[in-house]
Structure formats: C-alpha cells, structure tokens
Amino acid sequence: MDRNQLAKWLKSPVEMANKYSLHAVYFCTGCGIIEIPPVITARWDAERFGIKAVATPRQGNLFMITGYVSLKTLKAIIRTYEQMPDPKYTVAFGSCPINGGMYWDSYNTIKHLDKYIPIDGWIAGCMPRPEAVFIGVTHLWTLIDKGKADGYIRYSKNYASYRRNQEMLFGDLGWPPLYPSESPAEEARA
Amino acid sequence: MISSLKSSLESTFKDVAVGEPEAGRLSVLAPKDSLPVVLRYLKENGLDHLALLSCVDWPERGKFEVVYVLSCYMPSNTDYASEQRLHVFVKAEIPREHPALQSVIDVFENAEPYEREIHELFGVHFAGHPRLIPLFLEREYEIPPFRKDFDTRQYVAETFDPIPPVDE
Numbered sequence: 001m002d003r004n005q006l007a008k009w010l011k012s013p014v015e016m017a018n019k020y021s022l023h024a025v026y027f028c029t030g031c032g033i034i035e036i037p038p039v040i041t042a043r044w045d046a047e048r049f050g051i052k053a054v055a056t057p058r059q060g061n062l063f064m065i066t067g068y069v070s071l072k073t074l075k076a077i078i079r080t081y082e083q084m085p086d087p088k089y090t091v092a093f094g095s096c097p098i099n100g101g102m103y104w105d106s107y108n109t110i111k112h113l114d115k116y117i118p119i120d121g122w123i124a125g126c127m128p129r130p131e132a133v134f135i136g137v138t139h140l141w142t143l144i145d146k147g148k149a150d151g152y153i154r155y156s157k158n159y160a161s162y163r164r165n166q167e168m169l170f171g172d173l174g175w176p177p178l179y180p181s182e183s184p185a186e187e188a189r190a
Numbered sequence: 191m192i193s194s195l196k197s198s199l200e201s202t203f204k205d206v207a208v209g210e211p212e213a214g215r216l217s218v219l220a221p222k223d224s225l226p227v228v229l230r231y232l233k234e235n236g237l238d239h240l241a242l243l244s245c246v247d248w249p250e251r252g253k254f255e256v257v258y259v260l261s262c263y264m265p266s267n268t269d270y271a272s273e274q275r276l277h278v279f280v281k282a283e284i285p286r287e288h289p290a291l292q293s294v295i296d297v298f299e300n301a302e303p304y305e306r307e308i309h310e311l312f313g314v315h316f317a318g319h320p321r322l323i324p325l326f327l328e329r330e331y332e333i334p335p336f337r338k339d340f341d342t343r344q345y346v347a348e349t350f351d352p353i354p355p356v357d358e
C-alpha cells in the first residue's frame with residue numbers, strides 16, 4: 001500500500017475502498033466492447049487498477065457503456081443501471097454515447113446518453129485505446145476523491161426528469177419508478 | 191458445372207432470365223410466383239444453403255427487389271463445388287405498393303428470421319410465415335425505416351431532438 005495515502009485511508013476508509021474496488025458490469029453494447037477483453041485480461045490487466053468484470057449488475061459499481069446505444073439497448077441499460085447498488089459510477093466510452101457519433105442521423109440509435117441516465121465520465125474517441133480506459137479510470141478516482149462522481153445522487157434527485165425523458169422515447173417503460181415521487185407537489189414541479 | 195446448371199434452369203423454367211455477371215456467380219431473375227419452385231429446384235440440384243435473403247428498394251421504378259443468395263453448403267453433394275465456390279443470386283421484383291411474397295420457409299427453414307427482418311425493415315409481407323412479429327425494432331415506424339423514402343434526419347429531428355437535457 002502507498003504509504004502517502006495512509007492518512008486518506010484512515011480519514012475516509014469507505015471512499016478509498018470504493019475507489020479501489022471498481023467492479024465493472026460486463027455489459028456489452030456497440031463496437032467498443034471489443035476493447036474490453038484486452039483491458040481486463042493479461043494484455044493490459046485492469047486489475048492493476050482494481051477493476052474487475054462481474055457477471056451481474058447487482059454486484060457491480062462501474063458501468064461502462066461501450067459504444068452506440070440502440071433503443072432496445074437503452075431499455076436494458078436503464079434496467080441494468082437501476083439494479084446496481086449505490087454508489088455506482090457510469091463511464092460512457094467512445095463518441096457514440098456522447099452525441100451519436102457516426103450514427104448521428106440513425107433512426108434507431110439514441111444521440112445523447114446523458115439525457116436518460118447520469119454519466120460520470122466520458123472517454124472520447126472512435127475507438128478509444130485501452131490506455132484511454134485507464135486514464136479515464138484515474139480521472140474517475142480523482143472525481144471520487146473530490147466527491148464529484150455523484151451520478152447516482154443526481155439520478156435520485158432528478159429522477160422525475162430522467163424518467164420523463166425515458167418515457168418520451170418508450171411510452172410505457174414496463175416497470176414502476178425506481179424513486180416514486182413523494183408528494184404530488186413535487187411531481188407537478190418536475 | 192455452371193453452364194449445365196444455367197442451361198438446365200433455362201430449359202426447365204420458361205420465365206426465368208439467367209445471367210452470369212462474373213465467374214462463379216449466376217443471377218436468376220424469376221417472377222415472384224415461381225420463386226418457391228425455382229428455389230426448390232436449385233436446392234435439389236445441390237445449392238442447399240440459403241446464405242442470405244436481402245431486399246433492395248428501387249423507388250424510381252416503384253419496385254422492391256428481393257434477393258436470395260444460395261451457395262453449396264456441402265462440397266460433396268454436387269460437382270458444382272468441386273471446381274470453385276458457386277453462388278446463385280435469385281432475384282424477384284415486387285411492386286412497392288402492397289408488397290407481398292410467398293414465404294419460402296418450407297424450402298429453406300433458415301429463411302424465417304430473414305423474412306421477419308425484411309418484413310420489419312421494408313414492410314414486405316410474406317404469406318405463410320408463422321410469426322411476422324418485430325425482430326429488432328423497439329418502436330413503431332410509420333414508414334419501414336429501410337425504405338428509401340424514410341427520411342432519417344427528419345425522423346431524428348422529430349424524435350430525439352425534442353427530448354430536453356436533464357437540468358441539474
């Protein structure tokens with residue numbers, strides 16, 4: 001263990017533990033997932049950074065969206081994201097989740113992923129190299145340190161807006177709201 | 191032998207036009223009603239693999255062109271495959287208004303998802319298909335999205351652009 005960080009560990013052990021135990025949900029979407037197997041296996045070995053791939057969203061806290069998001073995938077992404085336990089961090093990978101990328105005029109690909117779920121970090125590029133993933137992860141550490149990787153807090157706070165955007169696309173989503181609005185006044189305000 | 195297959199096709203079916211666009215390829219233009227018969231004939235003559243079923247939109251001509259790509263799956267069951275890989279493109283033209291075709295699932299079983307896909311993306315109806323339900327798409331589209339007159343930019347402007355960003 002890095003001795004310089006001992007003070008941090010003693011001060012906020014939970015945050016430090018969160019930071020160094022990122023469990024990435026092995027959710028494959030788009031072409032970017034082809035970069036993930038070399039990242040998590042021997043060639044680049046993401047375990048150096050404390051990242052492991054887990055099989056189910058209920059065990060993970062890092063959600064990497066690796067490429068274009070079609071409408072059907074978006075529904076799965078929302079479900080997966082809502083199943084993950086707090087604190088959870090989302091990283092959008094590649095240029096397609098940012099603004100559609102080369103699918104900017106596609107009939108079936110959503111353009112701005114942050115309209116539907118909160119995103120903590122973006123990795124630009126088409127495709128980003130595996131090194132970019134690690135740069136993104138170290139940036140995410142900084143954000144967690146400063147308390148700025150607060151996507152899951154924003155999601156609960158602005159859930160009405162997110163849910164409204166999701167329902168604008170899908171109509172009835174097919175599952176009840178994750179955070180039911182507590183008062184009718186709050187609902188009207190949203 | 192490509193030439194023997196070509197001549198046997200031309201002598202068996204009066205209404206098909208057989209061409210050889212390049213070596214190892216045959217293109218067979220058949221009327222839509224005789225498609226299942228032509229496909230069954232080709233299957234019995236060794237072209238037992240439906241590699242692909244595709245559709246082309248020709249809005250100026252007012253036609254859809256449905257393309258069945260056949261090849262030899264087993265090299266042993268025919269002498270066509272012994273010299274080189276043979277591909278046969280069976281094409282049929284159908285009108286753009288109320289496009290309908292006979293399903294060929296009873297000839298090639300693996301045509302089932304292809305026909306569903308073309309029904310979903312081009313709006314071609316396949317008579318006799320057991321379940322023409324959506325395959326990929328999540329939403330309903332007024333015009334099937336792979337038709338040439340589907341304006342994707344207008345669709346994006348109407349569907350995705352009005353969704354507001356979440357104000358933090």
